[in-house]
Amino acid sequence: MGAIVFATAGSRKYHFDKNCSAFHAAQGLNDMDCGCDTYCTHRMPRLHRQQQMSSQKAAMDGKLPCLTCVPPHLRQMPDVDGFGHQPVEVWGEPCCARCRDRGIDEYGDPWIHPTLWPCTSAIVLGLVAREVAA
Template identity: 40%
Template sequence: MSGTVVIVTRGRKYHADRTCPRLVQGEYLWDFDSDDYPAKSLRRREPNPQRAAMCGKLPCLYCVPAELRVFPPLYGQTFGHEPFVYDGVPICRRCYVDVTHCSIDAFEQPRPVRVRETVPWPCTSALVLGLVERPAAVEAVR
């Protein structure tokens, strides 16, 4: 899609058709929302869908054909899941696990002790987000 697309400042989607019913109904949702709502339209034109996607807008599934949809890139969206080397062991910067150990106090009574431990890299979230390649599946031994 090389033509211009329409986006709305408060919207989450970009539209190929200025008369798209989803675009019009979305604008109606904001009408009379409050007294400070501007009377002018919040529509804006972008030169192409790639630029709209770089602004974080998703394609409208109603008016943008499937073969011409451009989605925002996920590059850089690690959500804090990054490798960090601590004492020579790679761990995830964000993930921690609360573990309860049994400790013996001064009166030789067992008591639970909560400890926060790090998660080794790659964590499950890094695999799901596609930050690292998934390991090959291991076949079950019968």
């Protein structure tokens, strides 16, 4: 069984210390949802409740370890194969299934196209070999 860690329902990370400064900063930024569909005038946010779980459970839920408070030897990484970065064929070219390139054409109209494979994330994640400059 993994270490006991803390996370909220909407968080993407889990924390070893329930008083972690990064944990509270993230709550202040992302967990303030009072349920209003328009501009909120309540000024009374409802923070998600902290949940206690094992680091293995947190990793199975897709949460990443907090690099501020989780010691390296207790970090459990989620079992994800490339986070959706994989080659697919689009218009006869190998492209990343997840990444998109965005820009504005000469007429001022926005455009979105699939990113050619390998994307930067695939290289960083080690899904493809890095090219060594000569």
